[in-house]
Amino acid sequence: MTSSQLTLHKSNKETLTWLTGRLGPWPRFLLKRAMSLFVVLAMLLVLTFLLIYMVPGDPAVRKAGIDASAEQIEFERKALGLDQPAHVQFIRYVQGVARLDFGTSFITKQPVTEVLQQRFPRTFQLAGTGLLIVMMVSVPLGILIGALTREGRNRRLEVVFMSVTSTSSAMPEFLTATFLAFIFAVTLNWLPVGTTQKSTAIILPAISVSLRPVASLARVVRLETLNVLAQDYIRTARSKRLPAYLIFMRHLLPNVLTAALTIGGLVFAGLLGGTVIVENVFAWPGLGQRVVDAVFNLDYPVIQGIVLYFGMIVVLINTAVDILLALVDPRTLVLSE
Amino acid sequence: MSSAATYSDVRARSYLAFWRTPFFRAFLSSPSGFLALILTGILLATALLAPLVLTREDVYQRNVRRRLEAPSADHVLGTDNLGRDILKRTLYATPLTLQLATSAAGMAIVIGFTSGAVTAYLPGRLRKIGVRLIEVMLAFPGILIAIMLVAVFGTSAEGAVLAIGIAFSPSLARVAYTLASGVAGLDYISSARVLGLSSRRIVFRYIIPNIAETLIVVSFNATAAALVAVSSLSFLGLGVQGTQFDWGRLITEGVLRLYQVPLLALAPALAIGITGLALGFMGEALARGLNPVLWTQTASIQSRTWLRRYFSSEYLLLSGSTLLLIVFYFLPWFGPDAADPDRTLITGATILAGSSNLTAIDIGSQGAMLLLRSGAWIALLLGIVSYFFERYRRICAVLGLICGFGAASYFVSLLLADFGNPGTALASAQLGFYFGLIATILLILQVISDKSAETRGGRHAAVAPSEGREAATDASLPQPLLQARGLTVRFDLESGPIVPVNDINLDLAEGEIVGVVGESGSGKSLTALAIAQLVPHPGVLSAQHVRLRGEDITVMPAGELRYFLGSEMAMIFQDPMSSLNPALKIGTQLTEATRVHRRIRGKQLHKMALERMADVHISAAETRLKQYPHEFSGGMRQRAMIAMGLMNSPSLIIADEPTTALDVTIQAQIIDVLREINQEQGTTIMLISHDIGVIIEICSRVLVMYAGRIVEDVKITELMTTDKHPYTEALIAAVPAFDSNRDEPLASIPGRPPDLDNLPAGCAFAPRCPYVFERCHEETPPLLHVDETHRIACFLRTDPPEDATRE
Numbered sequence A: 001m002t003s004s005q006l007t008l009h010k011s012n013k014e015t016l017t018w019l020t021g022r023l024g025p026w027p028r029f030l031l032k033r034a035m036s037l038f039v040v041l042a043m044l045l046v047l048t049f050l051l052i053y054m055v056p057g058d059p060a061v062r063k064a065g066i067d068a069s070a071e072q073i074e075f076e077r078k079a080l081g082l083d084q085p086a087h088v089q090f091i092r093y094v095q096g097v098a099r100l101d102f103g104t105s106f107i108t109k110q111p112v113t114e115v116l117q118q119r120f121p122r123t124f125q126l127a128g129t130g131l132l133i134v135m136m137v138s139v140p141l142g143i144l145i146g147a148l149t150r151e152g153r154n155r156r157l158e159v160v161f162m163s164v165t166s167t168s169s170a171m172p173e174f175l176t177a178t179f180l181a182f183i184f185a186v187t188l189n190w191l192p193v194g195t196t197q198k199s200t201a202i203i204l205p206a207i208s209v210s211l212r213p214v215a216s217l218a219r220v221v222r223l224e225t226l227n228v229l230a231q232d233y234i235r236t237a238r239s240k241r242l243p244a245y246l247i248f249m250r251h252l253l254p255n256v257l258t259a260a261l262t263i264g265g266l267v268f269a270g271l272l273g274g275t276v277i278v279e280n281v282f283a284w285p286g287l288g289q290r291v292v293d294a295v296f297n298l299d300y301p302v303i304q305g306i307v308l309y310f311g312m313i314v315v316l317i318n319t320a321v322d323i324l325l326a327l328v329d330p331r332t333l334v335l336s337e
Numbered sequence B: 001m002s003s004a005a006t007y008s009d010v011r012a013r014s015y016l017a018f019w020r021t022p023f024f025r026a027f028l029s030s031p032s033g034f035l036a037l038i039l040t041g042i043l044l045a046t047a048l049l050a051p052l053v054l055t056r057e058d059v060y061q062r063n064v065r066r067r068l069e070a071p072s073a074d075h076v077l078g079t080d081n082l083g084r085d086i087l088k089r090t091l092y093a094t095p096l097t098l099q100l101a102t103s104a105a106g107m108a109i110v111i112g113f114t115s116g117a118v119t120a121y122l123p124g125r126l127r128k129i130g131v132r133l134i135e136v137m138l139a140f141p142g143i144l145i146a147i148m149l150v151a152v153f154g155t156s157a158e159g160a161v162l163a164i165g166i167a168f169s170p171s172l173a174r175v176a177y178t179l180a181s182g183v184a185g186l187d188y189i190s191s192a193r194v195l196g197l198s199s200r201r202i203v204f205r206y207i208i209p210n211i212a213e214t215l216i217v218v219s220f221n222a223t224a225a226a227l228v229a230v231s232s233l234s235f236l237g238l239g240v241q242g243t244q245f246d247w248g249r250l251i252t253e254g255v256l257r258l259y260q261v262p263l264l265a266l267a268p269a270l271a272i273g274i275t276g277l278a279l280g281f282m283g284e285a286l287a288r289g290l291n292p293v294l295w296t297q298t299a300s301i302q303s304r305t306w307l308r309r310y311f312s313s314e315y316l317l318l319s320g321s322t323l324l325l326i327v328f329y330f331l332p333w334f335g336p337d338a339a340d341p342d343r344t345l346i347t348g349a350t351i352l353a354g355s356s357n358l359t360a361i362d363i364g365s366q367g368a369m370l371l372l373r374s375g376a377w378i379a380l381l382l383g384i385v386s387y388f389f390e391r392y393r394r395i396c397a398v399l400g401l402i403c404g405f406g407a408a409s410y411f412v413s414l415l416l417a418d419f420g421n422p423g424t425a426l427a428s429a430q431l432g433f434y435f436g437l438i439a440t441i442l443l444i445l446q447v448i449s450d451k452s453a454e455t456r457g458g459r460h461a462a463v464a465p466s467e468g469r470e471a472a473t474d475a476s477l478p479q480p481l482l483q484a485r486g487l488t489v490r491f492d493l494e495s496g497p498i499v500p501v502n503d504i505n506l507d508l509a510e511g512e513i514v515g516v517v518g519e520s521g522s523g524k525s526l527t528a529l530a531i532a533q534l535v536p537h538p539g540v541l542s543a544q545h546v547r548l549r550g551e552d553i554t555v556m557p558a559g560e561l562r563y564f565l566g567s568e569m570a571m572i573f574q575d576p577m578s579s580l581n582p583a584l585k586i587g588t589q590l591t592e593a594t595r596v597h598r599r600i601r602g603k604q605l606h607k608m609a610l611e612r613m614a615d616v617h618i619s620a621a622e623t624r625l626k627q628y629p630h631e632f633s634g635g636m637r638q639r640a641m642i643a644m645g646l647m648n649s650p651s652l653i654i655a656d657e658p659t660t661a662l663d664v665t666i667q668a669q670i671i672d673v674l675r676e677i678n679q680e681q682g683t684t685i686m687l688i689s690h691d692i693g694v695i696i697e698i699c700s701r702v703l704v705m706y707a708g709r710i711v712e713d714v715k716i717t718e719l720m721t722t723d724k725h726p727y728t729e730a731l732i733a734a735v736p737a738f739d740s741n742r743d744e745p746l747a748s749i750p751g752r753p754p755d756l757d758n759l760p761a762g763c764a765f766a767p768r769c770p771y772v773f774e775r776c777h778e779e780t781p782p783l784l785h786v787d788e789t790h791r792i793a794c795f796l797r798t799d800p801p802e803d804a805t806r807e
């Protein structure tokens, strides 16, 4: 009995290895990615679901209002499904999420899905512009400084670069935002703040959101540039007397970009976190502003919905980065085994 | 020996005073340490003194009549919307802010470090899950997690601290995990365990000291991050509540009134910025202080250098002019009349000077203001230039200091001047004139002295080493393929110049295979790079000439040189794995140079590549060309590398240790391929190796290098028969047998390899030479012919002393 179980178990395992062994590197890689994506999403669902249990106080009371009668509270409890056992509640929650139904705000009585639809485009606009700035500035800057400071050249430039980037990567978004607003809006009166009407209104929030990621990514890119420039294959390319643009475009850039991409997920997460803050400084009507309101008012469905939404974006971006990496650098496929 | 004595003296003395300890020296060895001390001191003093000095009334008492005031003598930074003093409130918030930040950071550190360390000691599968969990948590923006957790813990100062403590722990957990799993695996830990030391002792004696440096830096960074996060939450209204306030909360009030009283937001914002900087600097400086490697370095530097570095002219210039600009530009904005900052400044100056004659401020003083500001601007510009460009440093420093000083003195004269009196205005103008005059004179002097220094240096560099002797022999020989004369590479390091390639003269004939042998550090690889014009920074190449096919490549214009060397010379390097670009297909790497230099492409290029692959015996070349280097075996990679070198049919191949990274059978293959190429295509090969066995196998001639010089140039056929340089003898004696395994043939040469920093006078080999005699310590033996084809740099062989011949 036990031995047959064992063989069964073993053969199961063998089938699995046989199956994965049969697949090419790409399907195998995608399968793995999909599995971890699934696990993380499940974790996210559980965590946001548990939020309701962790928050002090009774959601039903919260929804019905402070001076509600016992019947009203009981009614709300039923409506929220809180009278059901926990697993039933969870299943309902997952079903709701699958139907893109996150419940209704306790305070404004607005469906959370509607809140997301209204607010997300603003956040996306800000984070997207921020990401664009991050990519456009930090990669060229990092490569340039890296090339100028290679092999210990231009020590002073290195010192300046390091101190500027370390200062600005330690600078919280709301400080950057305050300083920028003071200089460009108050002192110079070049750019507007506190409005979304003018097309220039996004400039200051986008810069505030991207300063920190720009600094940290530029540092990484510079280090990676130094690293690549010190590689033997760059010496080989130089010994072949390739023109500078070829060495740069073919031998340096792809390797540097790959490294930049590796931390792309983290950079984006940082950017998203910054968005939450900056939206509140500039009264930018995105999700970040809304989530702070929701936390302040303990508006559970809105908190749940927004956190889940942000979480899914982060997870999807990370998966996309992984796949992109595998596309760019064939070694990743082999290494991820 | 004297230096060793002084060093131990320094150490012995150094412990007497705290500021002389190696820790503190290393701590202060960069400006950040200095700043960290000052800033932290100010912060701690504020945090301790503010609650004692300031009463609750000072910060809470409302005074609506004096609301939103600009800075004045009563309220240095002005007042807020309830008429409370901004400066006092900012200072008063210091202890609370620091307390919140440190407790949040403390929590994050405790949670993070323990969970990370525990994860590292979990059994296999659980550990994997733990690590993955940490990674997933890290992917989410920390501040968002914190905001969500605030909902759980409640919107209060304590809630914010708890939320941040948890939300920021994953990154610390990862650091702790990496450290713990790294340290636990180290040899000395397991040997300590074998010795029977208790776990506690192991942790405190071995583990903690080894990871302390990283932990300290990480902890300080975490505190800075926590400060930012706590302030962010307070700023969002999710942190400190009620009548309490921290910096974040002050900023919330300020942002609303940014247009009316900017200082309301800027003062606490600056406080956060400064604290963040102080924490960052402190972590950095402490890590430096705890790094024992730096102790010895900084101890030898002594204290004078860092002080001098701080107060060198360019730093003074930069910081001074920046300060002046800030004062002149930004302070007036906070004055009573923001629309006319100049007037504010002048008014301020007049008030400070004790004059009440405001109406007397006239156009003259406006002009002075203009001068003053431009002076500060020019000083800043010059400061920047002098900071980056060593060449112009002194000129800029002198000029900039004068401008800055001039601007400052104008400011002083403004302060002191009675504006109604035209005499003083005239005096200031005169003062400016004299400054200008002095500046011009100094500039001219500086330029002259720089020029003369340059020409002196230039002439010195142009002095050619050892000329005449070789010239005669040159004419009699047929023109060689490669001829280098006086090839020298010099590195000017802080510790002094070193010359790893020293006055090399060599000829390579067409079709020859010449070996270059020597220990590591003999300069053989650098000689190859020097011939290829690829000397790494900051090396400086000089040579009388390096002729390839009769063309002097040291004077060739860059574009031409690229084409010429690209098609005439190829290089093969030691490690084929790292020398090929891992992200590019072999085919691309093989063909790119031909495409560029010979403009061949398409089918023809592909056919060439296939032929070259056949030359080096790579089968299935068609598919191989489409593969990446990691799909090749080591030997095949090196052959692909050779094929790549052959693409442009070069006349010279320089192979730098082409067989070293490979195992013995593969070595033989590579040697065979090189020999075939030489025989079939007539390519000249310069083979560099530390392994004289390899060289004897394939070369017709060998150049032996020692401490940057050629010490012997001899035919392989003569190598076994004639008298040799003592170093060559040692090299050969060190090879056990030519056909046996020769992995470390040089290990047994007695004595230490030469130290380029510290070469002895006379013959560099003297400390290790069994035949050394008096003259060897006095003169450097020149490389001289002992017969037609044999050159040696040794007095024993070229000019033997009497007693040696008797022997």
Ligand code: SF4
Residues within 6 Å of the ligand: B725, B726, B727, B763, B764, B765, B766, B767, B769, B770, B771, B772, B773, B776, B781, B793, B794, B795, B796, B797
């Ligand atoms: S010169 Fe003197 S020390 Fe140098 S190798 Fe010859 S005998 Fe030895």
